[in-house]
Amino acid sequence: MEKDLTTEAKIKEAATRVFIAKGFNGCSSREIAKEAGMNVALVNYHFQSKSHLFEVVVATVMEEFVFSMIDVFKSDLPLISKTRIFIEKEYDFLSKHPDIPGFIINELGKKDKTFFERINFIDQIRETKIYDEVHAAQEKGEVRKMDMTSIMLLMMGNCHFPFMAKPMIQTIQCIDDKTYQNQLTLHKQYVTEMLVNYLFPTNK
Amino acid sequence: MEKDLTTEAKIKEAATRVFIAKGFNGCSSREIAKEAGMNVALVNYHFQSKSHLFEVVVATVMEEFVFSMIDVFKSDLPLISKTRIFIEKEYDFLSKHPDIPGFIINELGKKDKTFFERINFIDQIRETKIYDEVHAAQEKGEVRKMDMTSIMLLMMGNCHFPFMAKPMIQTIQCIDDKTYQNQLTLHKQYVTEMLVNYLFPTNK
DNA sequence: AATTATTTTAAACAAGTGTTTAAATTTTTG
DNA sequence: CAAAAATTTAAACACTTGTTTAAAATAATT
Numbered sequence: 001m002e003k004d005l006t007t008e009a010k011i012k013e014a015a016t017r018v019f020i021a022k023g024f025n026g027c028s029s030r031e032i033a034k035e036a037g038m039n040v041a042l043v044n045y046h047f048q049s050k051s052h053l054f055e056v057v058v059a060t061v062m063e064e065f066v067f068s069m070i071d072v073f074k075s076d077l078p079l080i081s082k083t084r085i086f087i088e089k090e091y092d093f094l095s096k097h098p099d100i101p102g103f104i105i106n107e108l109g110k111k112d113k114t115f116f117e118r119i120n121f122i123d124q125i126r127e128t129k130i131y132d133e134v135h136a137a138q139e140k141g142e143v144r145k146m147d148m149t150s151i152m153l154l155m156m157g158n159c160h161f162p163f164m165a166k167p168m169i170q171t172i173q174c175i176d177d178k179t180y181q182n183q184l185t186l187h188k189q190y191v192t193e194m195l196v197n198y199l200f201p202t203n204k
Numbered sequence: 205m206e207k208d209l210t211t212e213a214k215i216k217e218a219a220t221r222v223f224i225a226k227g228f229n230g231c232s233s234r235e236i237a238k239e240a241g242m243n244v245a246l247v248n249y250h251f252q253s254k255s256h257l258f259e260v261v262v263a264t265v266m267e268e269f270v271f272s273m274i275d276v277f278k279s280d281l282p283l284i285s286k287t288r289i290f291i292e293k294e295y296d297f298l299s300k301h302p303d304i305p306g307f308i309i310n311e312l313g314k315k316d317k318t319f320f321e322r323i324n325f326i327d328q329i330r331e332t333k334i335y336d337e338v339h340a341a342q343e344k345g346e347v348r349k350m351d352m353t354s355i356m357l358l359m360m361g362n363c364h365f366p367f368m369a370k371p372m373i374q375t376i377q378c379i380d381d382k383t384y385q386n387q388l389t390l391h392k393q394y395v396t397e398m399l400v401n402y403l404f405p406t407n408k
Numbered sequence: 409a410a411t412t413a414t415t416t417t418a419a420a421c422a423a424g425t426g427t428t429t430a431a432a433t434t435t436t437t438g
Numbered sequence: 439c440a441a442a443a444a445t446t447t448a449a450a451c452a453c454t455t456g457t458t459t460a461a462a463a464t465a466a467t468t
Contacts, residue, residue, distance in 0.1 A: 007415080025229035026314065029456060039417060044457060046415095051456095106310040109371040110230065122376055149377050149384075150391045154398070157365030162357050164368075167313040172326055173353050180353075187354045190402075194358070198398040211445080233426060243447060248427060250445095255426095 008046045011036045015043075016057045020103045024054050058108070065100055066121045068093050073128035079137050080200050083155075084192055090159040091188045095181075101160035144199050151199065158191040212250045215240045219247075220261045224307045228258050262312070269304055270325045272297050277332035283341050284404050287359075288396055294363040295392045299385075305364035348403050355403065362395040 005013065014036035018027045029050045033040045047053035068089045072082055094101065134151065137143040162169075162184055170180055196203065209217065218240035222231045233254050237244045251257035272293045276286055298305065338355065341347040366373075366388055374384055400407065 022314065023227070023229065023310075025227065028454075030454085040456085041418085041458080042416065049456075102310055102313065105369055105372055106227075106306055109306065109368075110226065122378075125376070146394060147387060147390065149373060149379070149387050150394055152373065152376070153366050153369070153391055154362070154394070156369065157361050158358070160369075161361030161365045164313075165309055165357070165360065165364075168309055169353060169356065172329070172356070174326075175353070183351060183353050186351065187357055190350060190354055190358070194398065194402040197402065198394075232424075234424085244426085245428080245448085246446065253426075 007038065007042065011038060011043055011046055011053070012056065012060070015047075015053050016061065019054060019057050019107075020061070020099050023103070023107055024050075058104075061100060062104065062121050064097075065093075065104065066124060070124055070128055073125070073130040079133065079143060080196060080203060083196055083199065086155065087159060087188060087192050087195065091184065094159065094163045095184070098163045098166065102164040105160075105164070141202060142200065144201055154195060154199070158195060162187055211242065211246065215242060215247055215250055215257070216260065216264070219251075219257050220265065223258060223261050223311075224265070224303045227307070227311055228254075262308075265304060266308065266325050268301075269297075269308065270328060274328055274332055277329070277334040283337065283347060284400060284407060287400055287403060290359065291363060291392060291396050291399065295388065298363065298367045299388070302367045302370065306368040309364075309368070346404065346406060348405055358399060358403070362399060366391055 011032065015032045018032050018035050021027075029043050030040045032050075032053070033043050036043075043050075043053065047056065069086065072086045072089055075082065075085075077085070131148055134143055134148065138145050166180060170176075175183070215236065219236045222236050222239055225231075233247050234244045236254075236257070237247050240247075247254075247257065251260060273290065276290045276293055279286065279289070281289070335352055338347055338352065342349050370384060374380075379387070
């Protein structure tokens, strides 16, 4: 799997795994080096410092994270289809990377604001013109009139929270991984129906 | 404010602040001691170890966290009112303690499962018979038939996520604290309407 | 093939970690 | 008030932390 990777790529890959699992403060440079099968000094030789390596990892993870979003936003589909596909794709992505939302929200919440701004995924979203599209649809009465912030909170919250809260919910409900995963498939349908009904009141 | 508190209480209070803000690995015993105006050794004299102090803090925070929930569940009101009041109280509580959901979900997700089970808030919830009440209402067709896990995810997700995601959303939307807070008041109403409509389909 | 540049290694650095010790201080008890 | 118990302190413990150094090994260049 990690045979023909360069040293730099190996370290970055290992760092991504470890950072996501344990957070910036929850792991050491030596742990990352060991995970990559390397020496500690190599990590700093290729990435200058633990902080810098972290920034590189976050930037890459964020990019991957918004990539599927952007893709849906840019597509030439009616907003209601975009909504359905957005949820579908989010659940797909999060099933493969369940720890990423928690990682992003929690690790970046603790860093200073400049850290967040250094990673410009905001422009990427704006470039899709999704805001204008929603606004136009609101003017036509197709989409419920509410602030873009609330729409984002509804969409993201109902997609990400089920993955972030997994350990807690599993403990409360006493259910294993398999059961929870099946529950998520059901939940995705509930969320889709609920959000579509609420955001597109005139529909059907 | 913290004048007539005992040493133990002062340490616990300081530890709660620091742990919630920075996480278990994000702070040191000395930092907690300093925040409490104490010596490092005092922390371990009163709480044995950093880990134990953390467990005490988590237990207390969790208790406070589920207290308002329990209160609503036990009340003698129709489910639809309980739903409305639940959301209302959650937003109230979270406005005062916005960092708690993230703290609970993230810090406890990294700990082993036994840690979670040591804090028995599960029984507290079960004792309110809220599960039976929901199930009975579902049989009568008053509440949408869906798993309790999904209901919890919908309720908690739409209440907690807006607070957990605050730093991220603020960066994306470029809005200050005051604006975000106002947005949350609006959002609470949206969430209430959406959830009530979806969970109680026969209503109105 | 010899020289230069790049990569990798082991060792060391100072600073910070959680925790413990033993002495000093305060409070409580008889 | 004196003895005992509980609390607080400063200092030290062994260990880990991120980072650096300088030598060794490998690769690239002439």
